[in-house]
Structures are given as structure tokens and as C-alpha cells.
Amino acid sequence: MSWTPVCTVDDLPRERGVAALVEGRAVALFRTYDDAWFALDNRCPFANASVLARGIVGTRGDVPFVASPMLKQPFGLRDGVCLDDPTVRVQAYAVRVTDGVVHIGPALTDQPTDQEAP
């Protein structure tokens, strides 16, 4: 997977998420309060709907997370692991910002997820 530019820094306010289409997949892009950027698959595995980008962004201890807007399950932004049930995980992707443009990159681990890449 290569790096896909998806938007500019100003397109996404802090502590919010937005969905992006990356090589045909819906990826949720998040920006936290300290201007760190994260990307997860947009599909909430509990709700089976493409919605994670619309969840509330916050912290659990030191872990930045997003609460699924559907039934509030929390997913760590760094690795996509569900904080309440570590057996469930969504794919996380690398993100980098160059010259004010946000790029979504390769999947962060090769661990299998319950959503295989096409």
C-alpha cells in the first residue's frame, strides 16, 4: 500500500474524525488534541456499519480512543484494539503529514483483522 493524500490539515478540526476513501476502502481519519493523526478502518465491527469516523474522540488514561457512535465501544486510535474487548480489533493505518497535506499509508501491523483487505 502506498501513501494516499486525502485532505489538508485544516480540513479536519481537532478531536474529530472524517471518513476518507483509500484504495476503495473507507478509512476513518482522526486528529487528536495534540495534533497527532490516526487512521482506522471506518467499519465498526460491532455495529457492522461504516461509522467510526463519526464517533467521539477522547482519552482513556494515556490512550487516545474513539467511541463507536453506534453502541459506544471504545477503540484505541494507535492500534485499533477495542479497549473493552481486546479480542476485537479494527485495522489501523499509518498517517503522515507533509506540507499541510495528510496522507494515509500502509496497514500498521500484519495481524489479521476480521476485515480482510480486498
Added chain:
Amino acid sequence: MSPTTDGRRPRIVVVGHGMVGHRFVAAAVERGLTATHDVVVLGEEPRAAYDRVALTSFFEVGADALSLLPGGAYDDPRVTLRLTTAVVGIDRDARTVTTAEGEEIAYDELVLATGAAPFVPPVPGKDLDGCFVYRTIEDLEAIRTAAAPGPDGTRKRGVVIGGGLLGLEAANALHQLGVEAHVVEMAPRLMPVQLDETGGATLVRHIEKLGLTVHCGVASTEVLDDGTGRVAGLGLRDADPIAADIVVFSAGIRPRDGLARDAALEVTPRGGVLVDERLRSVTDPHVWAIGECAAPAGVMYGLVAPGYAMAEIVVDTLLGGTAGAFTGADMSTKLKLLGVDVASFGDAFATTPDALELVFSDAVAGLYKKLVVGPAPDAPDSWVLLGGILVGDASAYGLLRPMVASGMLLPDNPEELILPESRGALQLGLPDEAVVCSCNNVTKRDLLDAVDVDGAHRCEDLGATKACTGAGTTCGSCVPTVKGIIEDYFTAVGKAVDTSLCEHFALTRQELFDVVAVHGYRSFTEVVEGHGTGRGCDICRPTIASILASQLGGHVLEGETGALQDTNDAYLANIQKNGTYSVVPRIPGGEITPEKLIVIGEVARDFGLYTKITGGQRIDLFGARMEELPAIWTRLVDAGFESGHAYGKSLRTVKSCVGSTWCRYGVQDSVQLAIDLELRYRGLRSPHKLKGGVSGCARECAEARSKDFGVIATEKGWNLYVAGNGGATPRHAELLVGDVDTATLVRYLDRFLMYYIRTADRLQRTAPWVESLDGGLERVREVVVDDALGLGSELEAAMARHVDSYFDEWKATLDDPAKLARFVSFVNAPDVPDPAITFTTERGQVRPAEPDAPVDLGASIPVGAPR
């Protein structure tokens, strides 16, 4: 137990369906007695058992709220309840009872639970029109009718004969019905059974402050006749008569033991069926008596708790148990008058040998507190509490009464217990076996078992503990002590009664509300940096968003607050299972023009939306993709619609019936009021959603009493009911004020809603909120109607600010490109619909397709460049 000789199951006949009869049946069902026995209950009153202890609240809450058996029937098919069925005779040889209709009903065991009747002294004129007793709902209905002002508006005058606990309660009720009320007591002081001279004198001053007139040490001689068979007044010995239209006898009660007497069962000279420790008649082993008609060891008990204990013992005995024996009861009392604190408990008159009295008295403040102490039986130099009297401030009652019952040793300075402002955390000092709730016989140990963090129940808070143990659910006087005990316990086990909102804030919603108000915070960052940790979560962020919205108004998507909102608020629509949204335009009061109906139909058709009439009298359009919302709302706003806030924790709908404009029964224009209220409170952010209803007459077609606020039209104005709830725990709203005009109604409603918004917990609807308040609805009435906290104008001003600053969120969003920029499917492909969303059709409309496979978008969708 084996079947009877004629082959049917053994039958228990219960005579009387009052509080104790009901408790007997409930215990029989719960403890399995009905597995072997049939139970037939014969009650003379037209309604099933109700809470007679709370009888006076009938005037406020009505009969339904008092019922102990709301469905009017027991779930257990082995129990037959027959109302309006008086028993007139017992044939002990044949083991049958005879009803007033002449029917004979056989029994194997007969339980008498006929209660007591008010004693009416044999004075001339006692049967005149206008004489009443105070015992049943029918009595109160009759009193209410008689208390209504005359045709020319003249205030009625009433006299209550008897200055005891019940007499004072009755007199205060007359007063609250607008009657000029007098109390006549033969003894030289009020509540002579419970209070000593100084206590009684202190109480008189409190009672007179309520607006009642007290006459002590006077005997009534006759009820005067106005010449037409109606009451004209009360004649007194050695004093001028009191002019009156109403006379209420409250001169004590007499056990209803007539049936027993006629059946030659032994009764005591002062009344009451003579029974042994197991409540079995001393004359006939198949007859039992419980409650106020019984006299175990010759003593009758005029309180409900001993009756409940008796009922349990009989059930236990019939089950073959041997545990229970009735050996006397705590006769402590606390007066239930608004604003007057009186309690008397234990040996209040220091009759125990060597008893000493400790007295604190402050005539100016109207305080009188007396402790009766005695030497501890087996601890030299130590003292135990024997009893006491509290007038003016009975806050220590909940703590002191169990100290008497348990015989615990007093602390070194027992006077501390009654000095003002010196009540420590003494609850833990109570021994475990101390009975904390005497109405329901709940000990401190029972409470600790219920909250035990490793135990079977693990109740988390006061509400759960009350539900689990029954403590505090009858007279309520023990609630502060129950609360103290469980809070002390939680503190002791380090489970610091966790009232924190979430890991980010060690504050309750109410505390946060105050913090925000005091500091004038305007953003989440300010609040979390000042008082929290981290960057919040899905609990505290929407809570603070709601608090900021209540205090500042403003648009919920403005700047940083946009990132605080739950997904529904964030997109001003309700998310559905497949990630689409529903759209609910406001239709105030459910009234809509044909033109607007057509617009809704056209929008739904053009965007392919599923339409449904909601339970809230409006129309929901489902299946809108997020990026379609602005276009849909543009059409709706252009046609004059505005947000219905179906997504917000805010006012939903004010449901109305058609009311006096069309309905032949309507007495007021309920549609107009519903529209006015819906428009007044629209957009008001609150701890949970708010719903209202307005009905045009008592038929209540708008189901207003199931709402957070419900208004029912009367001939004279409006009745305002508050704190109803549908949902999982339905609750009828209760009357806050009656017969008020529209302006007064709105004023009280403003105060009520603002008080709720300021003090309720996150996601706490009005019904549980009122229940959680110390004092419950009474407290709400004090704050909202009596303005006891002096907050009234502040609350009204806060609501006025809300009303003035209201704007339609959807229109404002459409006018603001920054906010609209959020409504895109993909940031890099704003016009590409999310292919994960698919529909099928059903009954001619769309519905979400069941996505059973992981969402697979395929690689063929064009990827847009960054903008």
C-alpha cells in the same frame, strides 16, 4: 399439606383487604403458601388495598398512586380477590363466612384483617350532614367536596376533634384544601400520647404558624345544627362555640372486632381479637387476627409496621415454621406534616426506673429536644438511650430510634446528639442488628448485606438498596439514615461512593454545572484543564456540551463544541443501524397543515426515504445519507419547518389532544397550549430528553401524565403534573399545582424545568430525578411553588434567556459553510455515496439491507484528490 376431606385444596379466607391483609397475601404468594393453599380475600372497600399511611397525599396524587396493587389483582391464580364484599358473619362450627349478599364461603383457616374504625364520641349531632371521619379514600373524597368554597367564593370553616397525630394531619389537610381549620383537643396539649408538656407547647406554635388554630384543654359537647340537618358549629364546655361547616372526628380508633364478638371469639375489653404470640385466636385454632383488629397479649397496635410483622408470622406459621413470635413493637412516631418536625420514640416519658432526661430547648427557634437515658444493664458507668422527643427539628430521629431499639451504649457526650449542628457520622456506630427501617423491619446488617461489594446483591446506590431491601419505601423517615449507612460503608471499603461522572471528572453533573456557571467557562478545554484530566470521552464530552448549551445557548456545532457532541447532535439527526440518519421536523402539538404534509411527502419521495408516524405525533423520515441531510433540510426549512430535536437531549414533543376547539368534552384549548409550550421550550438542552403533553379535559387523550410535564385542562384553568415517564419504568406524573391560569402554569413550568436542568444527573429523566431528591415531589413543590430557596426569579430569568436566544439549528447550519463542510461522505470524495449503505424494499418502502458480510467497497471507486 394434604387436601381437605372433600378433595379441594385447603383454603385460607382473609377478611379485609387493607394494608395488612395485602401484606399477608403478598407474603403468602412470595413464600410459597399458595403452592398448597387457595387464598380468598374479601374486602369491603370498593378498591384494592392502598397506602393508608400516605392517605393524605390522596389530595395531591389521587387514588391510583396510592394503590398497593395497581392492577387490582394478584398474578397468582391461586389468589382470588373480591372487592365490595363485606363479611357479615362467621360460622365457626361449619367453618364458613357469610357475605353481605348472603353467600357462604368455606374456609380451613380464617384470617381477620379488618383493621380499625375511627372512634366517634357519642356527642349529640355527630351524624349531621358535614360530619366526617378520616380513614378511607371515600372519606377524603367526601371531605374534599364539602371543603369546596361556597357559590359566592366563601371559605369553608372546619373543626377537627382530636389533637393527636391523625387529627393534626387531617387539620392540615383541611387547611390545604382552603378551609379555615381548627383543632380541638381535650388534653392540655397536642399529641398527648407522644409529647410532654413543653414538647406539646412548642408544637402548638409550629402548628399555628401553618395557619391552623389550636384549642387545647377544651371538651366538645355537641355538634350544632343549622336547622336544616347541617353542621353549624361545635359546642364546647366552658367556652364559646366554634362556627364550622365541617367537623372531622379524629379522636382515636377502635379495632373492628364485631365479627369476632358475634362469633364468640374472645376480644379484649378495650377492643381487639385476643390472639397469642403467633396471632392465633385464643378461642379457635383456625382463626387468626392480624393488623389493627388484633390484640396480641391484649394490646392493639395502631401502626402499620406491627401489622406487617404479624402478617409475616402467620404466613410463617401456616407454612409450618416456628420462628416467628409477636412480642410487641416499636411505637415510635414521626409526624408527616409539611414543615413541622415532630418525633417521639421509645420511653418518651421517662417511666423506666433511674431514667434521666437531657433536654435542649430554644423557644425562639421553636426547638425542643429531649433524650431519655438510663443506666446500661450490664456496663457500669455507661448509658443507653431509652427514648426521646424531638420538636422543631427531627433530623436526628432516623439515627436515634435505632439506637433505642438496639440498646447500644451512648457516646460520652450524649447531649451532642441533640445539640444543633453537631451531628457526626454516627451511623456506623449502630450495631448491625439495629432495625433502621421499622416500617419494613430492615436492620443495618440487611443494608450492609445489600451493598456488600462481594455479596450477592451488590446494590450500587440508595435507589438500588431501597428496591432490594424495602427500606425507606413506606413512611420514608429512615431514608437519611439508610443513606448515611450505605455511604459510610462505601467510603470505608474505599469504593468512595463514586459520584464521578467518568475517569476524567471526579465531579457529578450537578457539580460540573455549578463549576461551569461559577467560572463562566465557555469551552470543554477550559473545563477539563481546570477540573479534569485527559481529553474526555463519550460520557463527559456530551455532558459538558449539554451544560454549556444550557448556560450559553449558541449553536451545538460551533467551534470546539462540535467535537463534543454525540453522533446524533453532531449531524443534527438520529443515526440508524446502517449508518444512515432519520429526519424529524418539528410539528408542534401534532398540528400540521395539508401544505406542510404534502412537503414532507414530496421530500420523502424525492430522497427515497422511509416514512413513519412516530409515537410523538410527528413524522420521521428514515434512511437519509449523511451527505444528503443539508439538501433535505434546505427543502424542509424553505417550507417553514425547523429542527424537531429528535436527536438531542432536549425537548422532543408536547403532545396534545384536539381539545375544546373540536371536542365536545374539551374545556380548554389544549392544542394552543401545547403549541405554545413546545415553541417555548424547543431547543432547550437538558440532562435527558424532555416530553410534554396537554389534554383538553380529564379524559386525558394526550396521555399527558406519562410525560415529564403534563397539563390537564380543568373548568378553572390547568392542572400541572410533573415527572411522568414512559419507557422501561413507566410512571404517572404527579400533580404539582391545580387550577392555575396559563401565566402561572408557565412560570412554574419554567422553574421546574430549569431546576431539573441544574440539578439532575446525566441521562436522568425527570421521574428518577424527583425520586432521587431528598423530599421528592414535596421538595420540588417547595422550590418551584413555595420558592423556598428564593431561586424562583433566577430560574425564570434563565428560561427567559433560553426563549430569547432560540434559533433553528438546522437553518443556522445551512447558512454556515464551515458547518456544512462536515456533511460529506468522504473527505476526499465528497460526492461518492458510501457504498456500504444498501437498501432493499419492504411494504413499498426502503429498509436497510441486512449486511451479513464485512463491508467490501471494492477497488473500482474513483478516489478524489485532496481539496
